[in-house]
Amino acid sequence: MLANDFFQASYFYRNSQNLTWKFKQLPAVKQLLNFAYYREVDSHKAMLPKLSSRYCDLLNSLSVKGVAKTNLEELAVSDTEAMVHKAWEILQDATQFYSDGSRNRISTAALNQHPEIFLWGANEALLDLAENYIQLPVYYLGAELKREVSDDSLEGVRCWHIDKEDRRMMKVIIYLNDVDERGGPFECMSKPLSQTAATAMNYSSGLVSDEVMDRYIPAEYWQACTGPQHSAFIVDTCSIFHRARPPIGQDRYSITFHYISQSPLMTYEKIYFGDMAALSHRLSPRQKQCLRSRVHA
Numbered sequence: 226m227l228a229n230d231f232f233q234a235s236y237f238y239r240n241s242q243n244l245t246w247k248f249k250q251l252p253a254v255k256q257l258l259n260f261a262y263y264r265e266v267d268s269h270k271a272m273l274p275k276l277s278s279r280y281c282d283l284l285n286s287l288s289v290k291g292v293a294k295t296n297l298e299e300l301a302v303s304d305t306e307a308m309v310h311k312a313w314e315i316l317q318d319a320t321q322f323y324s325d326g327s328r329n330r331i332s333t334a335a336l337n338q339h340p341e342i343f344l345w346g347a348n349e350a351l352l353d354l355a356e357n358y359i360q361l362p363v364y365y366l367g368a369e370l371k372r373e374v375s376d377d378s379l380e381g382v383r384c385w386h387i388d389k390e391d392r393r394m395m396k397v398i399i400y401l402n403d404v405d406e407r408g409g410p411f412e413c414m415s416k417p418l419s420q421t422a423a424t425a426m427n428y429s430s431g432l433v434s435d436e437v438m439d440r441y442i443p444a445e446y447w448q449a450c451t452g453p454q455h456s457a458f459i460v461d462t463c464s465i466f467h468r469a470r471p472p473i474g475q476d477r478y479s480i481t482f483h484y485i486s487q488s489p490l491m492t493y494e495k496i497y498f499g500d501m502a503a504l505s506h507r508l509s510p511r512q513k514q515c516l517r518s519r520v521h522a
Contacts, residue, residue, distance in 0.1 A: 266360045274353040283459055284357050291416040291465035297455040308345035312480055327378040331370040340504055342368050346482035347512050355395045355484035365515045366483035373409045373477040382469050384432035388462040391489040398458045401478040409472025411450040418442050419465040
């Protein structure tokens with residue numbers, strides 16, 4: 226009965242979120258929301274944190290293209306080695322996985338027990354980058370640790386789509402193994418091409434097949450984000466068409482950290498960490514503010 230109640234609650238949650246998003250797309254409502262949004266962005270400009278030159282380069286690429294390539298060494302986030310070690314430790318335990326189509330995930334409950342992963346994504350340098358890109362105070366939503374299974378499935382997020390949580394969001398995707406063209410790379414299009422395709426197909430939401438996408442943007446313009454182990458891609462999945470290309474040579478192991486504004490258009494409960502009260506003493510006031518809906522002093 227409890228499981229049934231959970232799935233019913235999850236179903237109604239997702240539907241209420243979709244209805245909220247559709248309401249916010251009504252022309253009059255959207256106009257009012259946009260007016261408030263741009264006023265908020267303008268008033269927050271003076272409070273944006275300063276970035277290092279390296280992070281400024283990442284911000285510029287993310288702003289122009291919707292994607293920036295880097296690696297863990299260049300990001301220079303503290304405790305990276307411990308985070309990666311813990312991720313692999315969890316991935317070696319098959320009992321931690323649950324199946325989500327052709328993707329195997331580690332549950333939020335399991336990740337909550339490993340602060341090395343959660344705290345890495347809460348690093349203030351990453352929060353600074355996210356805030357500069359999103360241009361508003363941000364929420365850090367936690368991480369997803371997953372394995373893309375090597376098969377020829379083209380379902381779900383393996384189809385082209387644009388996320389609709391907000392006007393802007395930031396994800397940090399880290400490859401835990403080498404990922405080449407056959408290894409199921411994250412694949413995307415630049416912001417200009419994504420806008421061209423979205424306008425041409427009158428896209429608002431949903432999944433788009435390769436065949437349909439190729440009519441608007443030929444496959445030679447699709448960008449496969451390949452790289453060696455510990456490559457990192459900073460992306461805005463609310464601004465670009467993207468997908469997880471099916472791996473056909475080997476499984477792809479990765480971890481993704483999520484950042485969004487504190488007033489998003491909609492949210493999905495599955496990527497939120499639970500109550501992280503046990504970590505409160507290890508967080509700065511700024512970090513707590515970015516987690517205030519989930520961490521209590």
